[in-house]
Every structure is written in structure tokens, then in C-alpha cells.
Amino acid sequence: MIRELHAFPGGLPLAHYMEWTCGEESLLQPLPARIVLPLQQHIGLPATPIVNMGDKVLKGQKIAAASGYVSVSIHASTSGTVTDIGDHPAPHPAGITARCIVIEPDGEDHWYDIRPVDEYTTVDPRRLQEVIRDCGISGLGGAGFPAHVKINEGVENAVDTLIINGVECEPYITCDDRLIQEKASYVVAGTRMIGHAVQAKHRVIAVESDMPAAYAALARLVGDDIELVQVPARYPAGGEKQLIQVITGKEVPCGGLAIHIGILVQNVATAAAVYRAVTRGEPVVSRYVTVAGAVPRPRNLQVLLGTPVTDCLRTCGYEPQPGERIILGGPMMGQHLRSTDVPITKTSNCILVQQEPEPAVELPCIRCGNCATACPIRLLPQQLYLDTRAGNYDAARQHHLFDCIECGCCSYVCPSHIPLVQYYRHAKSHISAEERRRDGADHARSRFEARNDRLRADASAETQRESAGNTASANSEYVRAAVERTLARRQARDAGPDGETGSHD
Ligand code: SF4
Ligand code: SF4
Structure with a gap:
């Protein structure tokens, strides 16, 4: 039976510029002189290093462990020596640094002793989740959400439909297209494993309708258990909520998750990574990256995580030119890089070189409504702009700021050249930083109160021990006074030389 497809609101018919890279076989990016692996390449808590400087590590060896439920492990992407654990430039538009583990490769690329899982159909699904977490699999489509968390939610809630997303809707990006053409069997087997x-x-x-070679590669392998669907090419059809709507006709409620309506979405590269993890015990140490735009030899590369962006550009013949800008990601949702001396991470799907556009003067909003028509989430971008520009973040939240997927459709169509998404991103960062600051203050207050309670309890126990040797008729006034004295002694002892109370909690 042919599945009936549905439309999502808004969106844009963008030119795709895929032809330069989707037909060319991918190249193996050479081993770099230095591998820099950020501890946070995913949404959630950063991983915790479990190696020290000077340690020899093997390819695929876990070097940082997941530090919570929403976290994944990090693995060495080649063999070599750990030369630093510290702050290094990270792929971020503000050019910030992030905590990283640095490996100097030994050139051998020796694998760690990795082990496959037994036949997956006989294994408890919870064991599969552990494997997926331990192999460091987070959404490789660009979102970076830990795959095991989504799968766990899927086990807890009945999953009606698993959708494996191969819809690459941003212009220039063809890394999933190439991955499917070259590793279709991994994608199909990974789909079966997640489905199980x-x-x-x-x-x-x-897949999108403009990916015929990828479609054909998959069509040869899928059986009756997997439905292969081509969706119309319209940006952002690859967004999770939009794809769900196209395929099932269902809408994910505002502030809700896909799993709340019985749907689980994973990217095709994530499915291929699950296949590798289960059949070989292989963690995520590399990924496909599209290098496109104004480069002499645009291509898809298979890149070890931690390889500098500069090296990938060089492989494609690029030499820096004035007046150009480098974007990590696509032209709609990517981040402008201040420096190319940043590593490829699990979420880096594309490096795009573009001419710096003429600076556009931001004009007043003329209330044309184009932005609202283009918004695939049915938000009110103009209202969000007014809220965020005025710093009225409560109002922005009420207007569903956090449902905005930052697709850029509103900015793209705005005749006043208002960089709407930049306003939303700034507001989201501001609100998140405020929440972190508030949570931090609450946490510090609870720790302070817990410490005082502990000191009182210790002092009381100490005093009771002291008074046990004294007369049994010691009255409660005496005990309370003794407790206060002991507490004062301890606080004086804990105070620093300048009288400031230190904390070693
Ligand atoms: S598209 Fe731009 S000018 Fe038109 S309503 Fe939206 S913000 Fe205002
Ligand atoms: S960036 Fe946000 S507000 Fe603008 S069109 Fe996309 S989802 Fe809507």
C-alpha cells in the first residue's frame, strides 16, 4: 500500500546545490597531526575524562565516560598519546573554548579490543540501549541528542512508528545521501535493530525526492518490514516535527515530544552507527562531512572526529581568500566560524565556504506577515521579534520561543532584512543562562544549608560524647550552650586566615 503523504505549514522551496557532491564517492580524510575531542559533542552533560595526560590510548578506547542519563561517552578516534586535557577552541559562532582531550596520533591507527553484541534479536532491548550509550551514539543528523535516551523513551512508551530520517533538506548538504549510497546495508540493518x-x-x-541514487540503494535492501518513502523536497522537511507531519499527518503538540504521539525519529547516520555498535562493538569515531560551496574540489569526506576543519578544507583544495566566510552546517542553520582551527565533532555535517554577503541594513518591520506565512511551526515570528528586541523574555516564552527550531525561514523572507533568528538565539541563550545562574544559586544555597545542618549534627554528637562523662543531670540549656561552643570552634577552625569561610564540598 502506498502511504499517503501530508504537507506541513510554511517552509520554502530552496535550490539544493547537491549535484557537486552527491554523485562523487567519498574520500577518507587523512590522519591529522593532532586530534582534539571536546567532552561535549551532544546535548546534555559533558562526558568525564577517564584518562590522564601521557596515557597511551587505542582507537575506539573510551576516554571520557557519560556523566549522567542525558550524556554519552567519548572515544579515541585514533591510537596515540593523550597530550592535554584542557580548554581549546570549539566550533561555536562566538569563538568560545571548550574542555577537550587532545591526542597526538602514533600513525598506527590501532583498534582497541572491541566486542560485538550477541545476535541482537536475542538480546534484551535494555542491553542494546547500554551498548548504544557506551558507543557514544548521539543524533548524527546535527541535533546531537543522545540516541539511547530517545530509545529508552521509546521502550517506556509504546512506539507505533519508527522513522529513520534521511531527508537532507538544507542546500549543499549531501553527507547522508552519500552515506546511504555507500552504506545502505548499515542503514537498513540499523533500522531493524532500533525497531527491535x-x-x-x-x-x-x-529520503527526499531529489535523492534518487540513495532511494535506489535502499530499495534494493528493504523488505516487507520496512517502508521506504520519498518526501517532497521542501525546506525544512527534514526537521523532526515536519517529517512526522509529512509521513503520519500527526502534529507534535507544542512543548511536547514525538514519543508522546507514539513516534520515534532517528537519523540515517545514527542508524548506521547503531549497526556498527551492535555488530562490531564499534563506537562513533568518524563521520561523513560534506565540504561544499566556494572550494575547488567539493566532496564528501569520511573524517575522524577531532580532525581540524582546516585539514578538511585543505583536502578539498581550499586556500583562505579574503571576503569569504566559513559555515559549519548548512546556509540556513549553520554557524559562522571565526576560526577553522576547530575540530569536527559528532554533529558536524557540512563545511560550507561562501562569499561574505553585502551587509544588509536592518529596516523597521513593515508588518507584511511574510515571516508568519513561512514559519513551519506556526509561530508569530514578528511578535517574537518585538518581544526579544524589547528584552521581554517572559512574553517571548509565552509566544513559544522555545518551540522555534531556528530554521531561518522567517529571516530568509523578511523584506526588512531583520536577522530574526539571531534575536531568538540571543534570547534563548539569555534565558538559559539566567536559569543556570538561578539553579546554581539554589544549589549553592542548599549545599550551604546542608553543610550547616551537618556541622550542627556533628557538633551535637561531639558534645553528647563530651557530656556523657559528666553528670547525667546536665540540663538541656547546658547541652545547647555546649553545642553552640563546639559549632563556633569548628567554624573558626574552617575559616581561612582572612576570616572567609572555605568550602571543600
Ligand atoms: S517578515 Fe519582517 S517585515 Fe514582514 S512582518 Fe515579519 S518581521 Fe516584519
Ligand atoms: S526560525 Fe523559528 S520563528 Fe522563524 S520560521 Fe523557523 S521556526 Fe518559525
Whole structure:
């Protein structure tokens, strides 16, 4: 039966510029002189280093462990020596640094002793989740959400439909297209494994209508258990909520998750990574990256994580030119890089070189409504702009700021050249920083109060021990006074030389 497809609101028919890279076989990016692996390449808590400077490590060896439920491990992407654990430039538009583990490769690329899982159909789905977490698999489509968390939610809630997302809707990006053409069997097997883990009733692999070679590669392998669907090429059809709407006709409620309506979405590269993890015990140490735009030899590369962006550009014949800008990601949602001396991470899908556009003068909003028509989430971008520009963040939240997927459709169509998404991103960062600051203050207050309670309890126990040797008729006034004295003694002892109370909690 042919599945009926649905439309999502808004969106844009963008030119795709895929032809330069999707037909060319991918190249293996050479081993770099230095591998820099950020501890946070995913949404959630950064991983915790479990190696020290000077340690010899092997390819695929876990070097940082997941530090919470929403976190994944990090693995050495080649063999070599750990030369630093510290702050290094990270792929971020503000050019900030992030905590990283640095490896000097030994050139051998020797693998760690990795082990496959037994036949996956006989293994408890929870064991599969552990493997997926331990192999460091987070959404490789660019979102970076830990895959095991989504799968766990899928096990907890009945999954009706598993959608494997191969819809690359941003212009220039073809890394998933190439991955499917070259590793279709991994994608199909990974789909079956995730489907088994969450016991999905329906399994769908979706590609865009302008990916005929990828479609053909998959069509040769899927059986009756997997439905292969081509969705119309309209940006941002690859967004999770939009793809769900196109394929099922269902809308994910505002502030809700796909799993709340019985749907689990994973990217095609994530499915391929699950296949590698289960059949070989292989963690995520490399990924496909599209290098496109104004480079002499645009291409898809298979890149070890931690390789500098500069090296990838050099492989494609690029030499820096004045008046150009480098974007990590696509032209709609990517980040402008201040420096190319930053590493490829699990979420880096594209390096795009573009001419710096003529600076556009931001004009007043003329209330044309184009932005609202283009918004695929049915938000009110103009209202969000007024809220965020005025610093009225409560109002912005009420207007569903955090449902904005930062697709850039509103900015793209705005005749007044208002960089709307930049206003939203700034507001989201501001609100998140405020929440972190407030949570931090609450946490510090609770720690302070808990410490005082502990000191009182210790002092009381100490005093009771002291008074046990004294007369049994010691009255409560005496005990309370003794407790206060002991407490004062301890606080004086804990105070620093300048009288400031230190904390070693
Ligand atoms: S598209 Fe630009 S000018 Fe038009 S309503 Fe939206 S913000 Fe205002
Ligand atoms: S960036 Fe946000 S507000 Fe603008 S069109 Fe996309 S989802 Fe809507």
C-alpha cells in the first residue's frame, strides 16, 4: 500500500546545490597531526575524562565516560598519546573554548579490543540501549541528542512508528545521501535493530525526492518490514516535527515530544552507527562531512572526529581568500566560524565556504506577515521579534520561543532584512543562562544549608560524647550552650586566615 503523504505549514522551496557532491564517492580524510575531542559533542552533560595526560590510548578506547542519563561517552578516534586535557577552541559562532582531550596520533591507527553484541534479536532491548550509550551514539543528523535516551523513551512508551530520517533538506548538504549510497546495508540493518529495541509496529525510512541514487540503494535492501518513502523536497522537511507531519499527518503538540504521539525519529547516520555498535562493538569515531560551496574540489569526506576543519578544507583544495566566510552546517542553520582551527565533532555535517554577503541594513518591520506565512511551526515570528528586541523574555516564552527550531525561514523572507533568528538565539541563550545562574544559586544555597545542618549534627554528637562523662543531670540549656561552643570552634577552625569561610564540598 502506498502511504499517503501530508504537507506541513510554511517552509520554502530552496535550490539544493547537491549535484557537486552527491554523485562523487567519498574520500577518507587523512590522519591529522593532532586530534582534539571536546567532552561535549551532544546535548546534555559533558562526558568525564577517564584518562590522564601521557596515557597511551587505542582507537575506539573510551576516554571520557557519560556523566549522567542525558550524556554519552567519548572515544579515541585514533591510537596515540593523550597530550592535554584542557580548554581549546570549539566550533561555536562566538569563538568560545571548550574542555577537550587532545591526542597526538602514533600513525598506527590501532583498534582497541572491541566486542560485538550477541545476535541482537536475542538480546534484551535494555542491553542494546547500554551498548548504544557506551558507543557514544548521539543524533548524527546535527541535533546531537543522545540516541539511547530517545530509545529508552521509546521502550517506556509504546512506539507505533519508527522513522529513520534521511531527508537532507538544507542546500549543499549531501553527507547522508552519500552515506546511504555507500552504506545502505548499515542503514537498513540499523533500522531493524532500533525497531527491535523499541518494538516499533511500523518502520519507515524517509529520503527526499531529489535523492534518487540513495532511494535506489535502499530499495534494493528493504523488505516487507520496512517502508521506504520519498518526501517532497521542501525546506525544512527534514526537521523532526515536519517529517512526522509529512509521513503520519500527526502534529507534535507544542512543548511536547514525538514519543508522546507514539513516534520515534532517528537519523540515517545514527542508524548506521547503531549497526556498527551492535555488530562490531564499534563506537562513533568518524563521520561523513560534506565540504561544499566556494572550494575547488567539493566532496564528501569520511573524517575522524577531532580532525581540524582546516585539514578538511585543505583536502578539498581550499586556500583562505579574503571576503569569504566559513559555515559549519548548512546556509540556513549553520554557524559562522571565526576560526577553522576547530575540530569536527559528532554533529558536524557540512563545511560550507561562501562569499561574505553585502551587509544588509536592518529596516523597521513593515508588518507584511511574510515571516508568519513561512514559519513551519506556526509561530508569530514578528511578535517574537518585538518581544526579544524589547528584552521581554517572559512574553517571548509565552509566544513559544522555545518551540522555534531556528530554521531561518522567517529571516530568509523578511523584506526588512531583520536577522530574526539571531534575536531568538540571543534570547534563548539569555534565558538559559539566567536559569543556570538561578539553579546554581539554589544549589549553592542548599549545599550551604546542608553543610550547616551537618556541622550542627556533628557538633551535637561531639558534645553528647563530651557530656556523657559528666553528670547525667546536665540540663538541656547546658547541652545547647555546649553545642553552640563546639559549632563556633569548628567554624573558626574552617575559616581561612582572612576570616572567609572555605568550602571543600
Ligand atoms: S517578515 Fe519582517 S517585515 Fe514582514 S512582518 Fe515579519 S518581521 Fe516584519
Ligand atoms: S526560525 Fe523559528 S520563528 Fe522563524 S520560521 Fe523557523 S521556526 Fe518559525
